[in-house]
Amino acid sequence: MISLRELTVRYGATVAVDGITLDLTPDKIYGLLGRNGSGKTSLLSVLASYRRASAGTVTVDGVDPFENPALMRGTAFIRDQLDVTTQDRVDRVLDFAGRLRPTWDAGYAEHLTDVFELDRRKRVSALSRGQRSSLGVVLGLAARAPLTILDEVYLGMDAAARTAFYRELLADYLAHPRTIILSTHLIEEVADLFEQVIVIDRGRLLVHEDTDTFKARGVAVTGPAAVVDAFVSGRTVLSERSLGGVRQATLYGGLDPRDVERAGAEGLSLAPVGVQDLFVHLTSGAADGTHRSEALR
Missing domain, CATH: 3.40.50.300 (P-loop containing nucleotide triphosphate hydrolases)
Structure with missing residues (x-):
């Protein structure tokens, strides 16, 4: 814990x-x-x-x-x-890790070096950027x-x-x-x-x-601008964008069944928001400099 x-x-x-x-x-x-x-x-x-x-x-x-x-x-x-000596060879780095970690699995380490095609005889300094990441x-x-x-x-x-x-x-x-x-x-x-x-x-x-709870908190509401504005009133709006008379608003906070039914009756479409999109919306500074966390309290 x-x-x-x-x-x-x-x-x-x-x-x-x-x-x-x-x-x-x-x-x-x-x-x-x-x-x-x-x-x-x-x-x-x-x-x-x-x-x-x-x-x-x-x-x-x-x-x-x-x-x-x-x-x-x-x-x-x-x-x-990597926190290793770059002049050491890969096999020496792995050997040292095995002596340091009581839970080390040498067989699994060997399997992983095969998966990532690492040459255990090479010095760390000779590895490419991607190979160093694979060693990590x-x-x-x-x-x-x-x-x-x-x-x-x-x-x-x-x-x-x-x-x-x-x-x-x-x-x-x-x-x-x-x-x-x-x-x-x-x-x-x-x-x-x-x-x-x-x-x-x-x-x-x-x-x-x-x-799953985090994912459920995001929903994108799309439809006629006036209808979307009325629907999202009083809710936490993370972002909005418009094209002509159509508006999409990203909301933070799940919708209950009555909200979903209302959206359908008013011709609005609802779509989930992915983890990445939610993250971007939550960590984007508002135009007036307000911290996003203030909107979530």
Whole structure:
């Protein structure tokens, strides 16, 4: 069980993480979403014990993980920049990971190097950008750490390699459940993997809920402008766009059966909004500078 209470991370006068309170139950795949500079990596660095929080607390099963060797051995934090010696060969990097991680599966690591066509004799410095990302995936998945954090690990991987990564992640998670936090900008590609969605914006927690619940909160209403305006009045409107006399409004908040019946009677069409579209709408600043989170309170 991971618990954050008023967690804050500052860099001088800059507040990267602003008082986040959050509980993560074990053995789920979490999608951590946020725009560049939203504080995702700072938050993950604290969870992985790479840095101490400026204020607030983080506990894993009730214990502070910072400089706790037992907990740190059970946490794998894989970033887009690998934390390995670039002059080492791939097989040496994997061997070191095996000695570091008590849950390491050498056979699975070998399988993954075959899947991603990694030459174990090559030095890390000789790998392409995509191959380095694949090595990061091997280190993250084969560790089978109780807490596995994958922060933009796919950078440089082509579509085929990313597809293989998603396939391996899901299959191995089902066989060996653990807590996986996946930070990504390729939301549309991986949204189906998420059991829960966490959205942060400007260092603040915007959303934390089951993926299906999150998806159900978004609906696009399309029809004659005047009819759409009347229908959405009093609701949380994330965005609007018009073409001629037709308007589409994206709403945040589910519709009850009476709303759906009314929409049909008034000639309005309703369509679901994907995780990526919802994320974009929620984290886009309003024209007057109002933070989206204010509209959701």
